[in-house]
Amino acid sequence: MAKNITIAVDAMGGDHAPDMVIEGIAQARTFFPGTQFLVFGDEARIKPLLDKQPDLTAASTLVHTSDVVTSDMKPSQALRKGRQSSMGLAIQAVKDGTADVAISAGNTGALMALAKFLLRTMPGIDRPALISPLPTLRGESVMLDLGANVECDSNNLVQFGIMGAAYVRTVLGLSNPTVALLNVGVEDLKGKDSIKAAADVLRASKHLPLDFVGFVEGNHIATGEVDVVVTDGFTGNVALKTAEGTARLVTDLLGRAFRSSMSTKLGYLLARHGLRSLRDHMDPNNHNGGVFLGLNGLVMKSHGGANAHGFASAVTSAIDMAQNDLIRLISEDLQRIVDDEAAAGAA
Amino acid sequence: MAKNITIAVDAMGGDHAPDMVIEGIAQARTFFPGTQFLVFGDEARIKPLLDKQPDLTAASTLVHTSDVVTSDMKPSQALRKGRQSSMGLAIQAVKDGTADVAISAGNTGALMALAKFLLRTMPGIDRPALISPLPTLRGESVMLDLGANVECDSNNLVQFGIMGAAYVRTVLGLSNPTVALLNVGVEDLKGKDSIKAAADVLRASKHLPLDFVGFVEGNHIATGEVDVVVTDGFTGNVALKTAEGTARLVTDLLGRAFRSSMSTKLGYLLARHGLRSLRDHMDPNNHNGGVFLGLNGLVMKSHGGANAHGFASAVTSAIDMAQNDLIRLISEDLQRIVDDEAAAGAA
Incomplete structure (x- = not known):
């Protein structure tokens, strides 16, 4: 029980x-x-x-x-x-x-x-991160860090990936979540050195309960390409707020469009039941719960x-x-990275 | 003529x-x-x-x-x-x-x-930047750099601000555009050192044909808070693609909502004239024209x-x-920064 x-x-x-x-x-x-x-x-x-x-x-x-x-x-x-x-x-x-x-x-x-x-x-974590669920075309994903740390190195990003996957396992109930680093291209050679170094560590770790898929770009956040989007706190904060601002832009324009004539107002009345599911899906109240991991x-x-x-x-x-017991899960997964690195060093 | x-x-x-x-x-x-x-x-x-x-x-x-x-x-x-x-x-x-x-x-x-x-x-520019217009609630703004440079220092950001303002003066026809640096908060103390240093230079320059207003956050891009949003190429690329992805998410969900029942389909038919203005405003074809400045x-x-x-x-x-003659405008504005700095040094 x-x-x-x-x-x-x-x-x-x-x-x-x-x-x-x-x-x-x-x-x-x-x-x-x-x-x-x-x-x-x-x-x-x-x-x-x-x-x-x-x-x-x-x-x-x-x-x-x-x-x-x-x-x-x-x-x-x-x-x-x-x-x-x-x-x-x-x-x-x-x-x-x-x-x-x-x-x-x-x-x-x-x-x-x-x-x-x-x-x-906690032991093994250099910096905490703010994580939150986001609405996507597939349902819900999470992104971190959303602003706890303005500058992050590759170790921070690796730790964020592990913590994000543990969060998804406990809160969204997925056993082997997909994880990617946010980048400006999906090719291996693109982006910042810290991101490429973090990708190398996550790719080499064979015993983590997550599926590291490499890089995603900004547009993949909303499509729900992966369960966990990992980035530094500066980029994550900008991306989160840009997404919120854009969603509000489109819904504001939609409201204007529906108010523009008698015919559109009537159209709104007929469509409002269907539009409610859109509003529900985008409503931040339905994706609430940022956590400091x-x-x-x-x-x-x-x-x-x-x-x-x-x-x-x-x-x-x-x-x-x-x-x-999210914190215990994170501790165990951090230990897996340490074990994998020790094994790689001994080999 | x-x-x-x-x-x-x-x-x-x-x-x-x-x-x-x-x-x-x-x-x-x-x-x-x-x-x-x-x-x-x-x-x-x-x-x-x-x-x-x-x-x-x-x-x-x-x-x-x-x-x-x-x-x-x-x-x-x-x-x-x-x-x-x-x-x-x-x-x-x-x-x-x-x-x-x-x-x-x-x-x-x-x-x-x-x-x-x-x-x-060009002389006075360390790195070129990719700039593009974006749809906002007020009409249109521009953002740069959208991905030419993954890492940027404060000089790059200052130069981007000057080039962005010159672009807006020539293409959008505004004489004294508002310019801000993209940051994770609007307070002076927030964000990366490079951004704060760039803000100091832009704030101190009294003779540029632009109105530097400090910092904006991600959600201010879509509201059109300023005419020119300045950021590094990594953040700008992520923000641009996040905005595109979110706009597509909302419009995809909207399409699903309109297709969900007979009543919503009829609602769409009645509202479609008004919805066209929304689609036109968000259509990338109407905000086309990225430039390497x-x-x-x-x-x-x-x-x-x-x-x-x-x-x-x-x-x-x-x-x-x-x-x-955008290139000449940029050259002249770069000279204004140099003159302002020389005057400040002499004072």
Whole structure:
């Protein structure tokens, strides 16, 4: 039987907190009734929300704090002032072992800084990475790093590949995910030296539970060519935001097109049921759950603008990761790379 | 009166060459009747096409060559074997001064290699860059470098900014274009050192005919936040292809949505007139005309999949650049940076 999970919840992070947070964990709990919640935040605002959800209240422990990490706080400020905030205490609970995973929809930079400071990087990982699922033509893929590290060397990229594959195995349930490095061409000779060196290591490792396929280009992200797209944090952040901006451009133009005449408005009415599946597929709430991988503990980042459904979706991903012991999987896979390199050296 | 321009045309490059090339230059000629064409390629295939266009034939000189740069040729092969190809001869015509600008819809890497080899970089430019217009919510912006240089330093980025602004002044007709560096945040402290150093130089230069606004993020490309988005060739290539892939994802899902039921099909029929404006705006044929900037001569790259309308659009951009003497503008603006730095050093 799957282990019951305790989730440390920053109830004050996100544009619509705390209401959407409490509603979100209540929704997630209906899928995983054994889950326990440590809820951190302003008691005066949270208690009335919990009072409306007796089942959730029975599974929750509310811990009051009036400190909060605001959305405009710099990472350095969060490190100085945020340790007793709802965000800081949620991460601390993971560190103390009282929770299996922390979740917040708050300030990304602050969450990353606090998580790294409190949990430290795991053995074998030089730098943590931010990973998130993305909608594709095939369904869903993941990309990392999305902005934790502006510059990355080949070791970082190899580690990102391993962590990304472990994430897909636990959250998307694929046993042998396809992994590729993002590049400016698919030929072996193209791109930066760090990428080519990372490809050499991943190609040589025979015992990883992943299928390394080489390079993909930017357009292959949306086609879902591979399950895991690996890149440095600068490129990943630009690609993610470019994709979001382009999707919004097309949907904005589509909205304009539908509003342009009586006939198009009527067309919209007739097509709106079908268009809903498009909107659902592109809705970030349905692909919610960025994670900082590579720390001694799990910290999940929900979109700041998530609604309750989106937050619930992130919570269920967090439960998957914790139940499947993502951190242990990553450790084991890192050891496989070390063993492969030792074997290659001895041969 | 505007100067009449001679265009060297690679008639054999592109998926639908030579038909779409000849039809494209015929269309462009109706807007700029004084334009002359040097048409390079297989006479047996091109002459019958020209024979159908007597006005174009009168304005054209057909130069036969049976050599061709194929789409799978590597840049190094193109340099060895492509000098007498339709592509190589078109660039050579610019070098010799018999044409003002060369245009090809062929192999990008080969075109870049041949152009750089034959024309050399202009004084003050360390590396050429590939620039192209992109559709945005406001209309059209440009981004560079789109893949000519995988790694770029701060000097390269400053030069790209100057060249991009000059392109926008000549092709889009804006007198004081807004320019920004692509980054992972808009705050001054974020991002790579090379980007921050480039921002310092552009911010300090008081006499450039451009409005440097600092940093933009990936999502600002599609909103059209600025006229010129400056980045290294790796990031620019990934961003461009990610945007293309995402636009295709949304439109593919839209197609599926419209095909999903009788009602949605009827909705499509009613809305299709409005949807055409969306398709037109996103159609790469309407934003055609990548250019290698920074060489001693103008070389334009059309999309390989362009249709005649798209090729014509690239040709008219080429005429704008040549008539407005883009290369002279770039030289003058580079001198302004040098003067500003000298003045700052003397102060």
